[in-house]
Amino acid sequence: MRRLSCLYTLPVILQFVFALASMADHNAVHIETEKSDKHRLAITGKTYSMLLNCTDAVIERFRATDQELIGDVPLCPTFNTGKVNGPATVEITQDGPVFAEIHLRDLWWTDLNAKIELVLYCHPTRVYATVVAIPEGTAPDMMVGWYGATKFSMPLVMQSEAELQKQASFNGQNPKCAAVVAEPWIQFGKFDERLRAFIKYGNSTGTISGGYGYPSASTLPRRASIILIAARSNDELKEFIRGEAALSFAKVNVSGALFDRYDGSAGLFRIKRDFAAGDLKVDVAFAQPPPAAPLVLTIKQRVALALSKIDWRLGIVQFTLLAIIIFGFRATPTPGTFGARVRPKLLASLATLLLFASIFWLFRPPPPPPPVILPMPQQPVTAAFEVNESPAMPELLDENGAPLHDAIQLHSSTGETLVASFTHPILPESRAVFTLRNEEPANASAPSRSP
Secondary structure (H helix, E strand, O other): OOOOOOOOEEEEHHHHOOOHHHHHOOOOOOEEEOOOOOOOEEEEEOOOEEEEOOOOOOEEEEOHHHHHEEOOOEEEEEEOOOOOEEOOOEEEEEEEOEEEEEEEEEEEEEEEEEEEEEEEEEOOOOOEEEEEEOOOOOOOOOOEEEEEEOOOOOOOOOOOOHHHHHHHHHOOOOOOEEEEEOOOOHHHHHHHHOOEEEEEOOOOOEEEEEOOOOOOOOOOEEEEEEEEEEEEHHHHHHHHHHHHHHHHOEEEEEEEEEEEEEEOOOOOEEEEHHHHHOEEEEEEEOOOOOOOOOOOHHHHHHHHHHOOOOOHHHHHHHHHHHHHHHHHHHHHOOOHHHHOOHHHHHHHHHHHHHHHHHHHHOOOOOOOOOOOOOOOOOEEEEEEEEOOOOOOOEEEEEEOOEEEOOEEEOOOOOOOOOEEEEEEOOOOOOEEEEEEEEOOOOOOOOOOOOO
């Protein structure tokens, strides 16, 4: 019998409660522990309340004011068709004015030897949840994803404003919350963009299911993410979705650092600062996605594509043409008879042309994808940034050098490298330019900011 204990180690919470109690009210979310028959965390953001069942490793409730997103079946991470199991060891590694980071560790799944955890980044208006499995040894082919009774679920990237209006209205129900799934490259980076994906949005039945297929030969961690977004109205929900999609394609230029990417599984622009370079300067602007690269197919792929176009009607036509060709060229009718008058060889020649035309049609290259016109935000979007190798006393300045006085969340998991997280608005048709500099005197020693 496998024995697991549900241990709650909350170093950051205790630090804020006992050492910085005056700042607790300014955190992005409020976290309370509920203990009854099962251990739960009640998480309250600016626009939502969520109930996380740490014993069963499921999200039981996600509510935008008076509207519930999750129905009778809780939202749970799945491997193939099986649920990931708890109870979990719970650790809140960050809890500050930008976001809270919660880990459910020591999860398990039948017949899989792996380190499995559920990671949640809780921002004021949304939660990014990711299940992660790192196999120990050889893992089987597996589908990693999510399943649950989410009443409103949809893909993230819309190709037009009309499509966004249709998708996010949910047949006139106009909800204030939704479960949103981004493409793999948005969640995990471009190296995962070829993952086989199957996500089913059963909005008529109020369910979501599916995930990403990982072959046994893959060396990547097995992961799948979902975003739970809450707003005060359906119009605001649509604006949040516009902003989330636009962040994935934002143009970011930095000096004194290396920009990694927008992490769509955490809601963070990740930047690694060059400690010796001094000030970190960031320039961000929204941009439309680049045009899709032309599709280049191998011979094997073109053959498979051609065969997929053959239905029973086309098959009968091509079989008839082939029969006319064979019998027409082999026919030797007696002069003056009906067979001679229909001129079989001429019919066979015409049938040959038609057959080759149909084959050419089957093998013609697919048309280039239409240009994507991303529905751009109409209001400023609050973007979250994470800077590795942060200065010990960071301060944000606007492009004119004036202090911004925005809250900065400092974190250190190792006790050595500081990580600074902060938010900054990005205007729809403008650039966000700001600087992160060190306000600590050069001869002063850095205070410990580790949780």
